[in-house]
Amino acid sequence: MPICKTDALIVVDVQVDFCPGGNLAVPGGDEIVTIVNRLVELFEKGGGLVIFSRDWHPQRHKSFRDEGGTWPPHCVQNTKGAEFHPDLLIPDSAIVVSKATDVAREAYSAFDGTGLSETLKAAGTERIFVCGLATDFCVKSTAMDARKLGYDTYVVLDASRGISEESVRASLEEMKETGIKIVKSFEIESL
Ligand code: VGL
Numbered sequence: 001m002p003i004c005k006t007d008a009l010i011v012v013d014v015q016v017d018f019c020p021g022g023n024l025a026v027p028g029g030d031e032i033v034t035i036v037n038r039l040v041e042l043f044e045k046g047g048g049l050v051i052f053s054r055d056w057h058p059q060r061h062k063s064f065r066d067e068g069g070t071w072p073p074h075c076v077q078n079t080k081g082a083e084f085h086p087d088l089l090i091p092d093s094a095i096v097v098s099k100a101t102d103v104a105r106e107a108y109s110a111f112d113g114t115g116l117s118e119t120l121k122a123a124g125t126e127r128i129f130v131c132g133l134a135t136d137f138c139v140k141s142t143a144m145d146a147r148k149l150g151y152d153t154y155v156v157l158d159a160s161r162g163i164s165e166e167s168v169r170a171s172l173e174e175m176k177e178t179g180i181k182i183v184k185s186f187e188i189e190s191l
């Protein structure tokens with residue numbers, strides 16, 4: 001089936017800090033940019049919705065190590081590291097959602113506190129395709145929320161990268177168990 005207007009693509013956190021050289025680099029994070037750009041064009045042409053999420057932390061966010069959290073400081077609002085990868089294609093029609101903006105709350109999912117579910121409902125979205133960084137954290141959490149909301153949900157494996165091989169494996173299993181489909185980008189138009 002070709003991409004149509006009831007399809008949505010959610011590109012999760014393809015930001016400088018999650019790419020090699022960044023503060024919380026995901027191995028091979030920058031390798032997905034070309035594939036993601038192709039997907040963005042495909043969804044644009046088909047009239048689908050294109051959404052970009054960004055991790056958008058205030059300084060001293062609770063997820064940061066110095067604040068008792070797990071991660072090195074990353075994606076701090078209005079810093080270089082929080083910018084989208086410079087080669088990422090962001091059409092004017094795309095919707096950008098910012099997450100984890102509250103200093104006292106972690107939010108991995110693009111649905112968490114962003115109003116995204118209302119946007120998708122208003123658009124009449126039926127299928128959701130999730131890709132980006134990181135497969136085992138924000139991509140997973142976003143896909144799980146999409147599935148919980150009842151959407152036909154897909155994770156595009158070659159357009160995503162994870163933090164650790166081990167947790168990617170476990171995450172893929174967990175996602176499959178909930179009915180999320182793991183696909184490759186070349187398959188999308190024949191689903
Ligand atoms: C993420 C760790 C911390 C992600 C965000 O985008 O997967 N991971 N903040």
Ligand code: ZN
Pocket residue numbers: 055057063071074075100
């Ligand atoms: Zn974060």
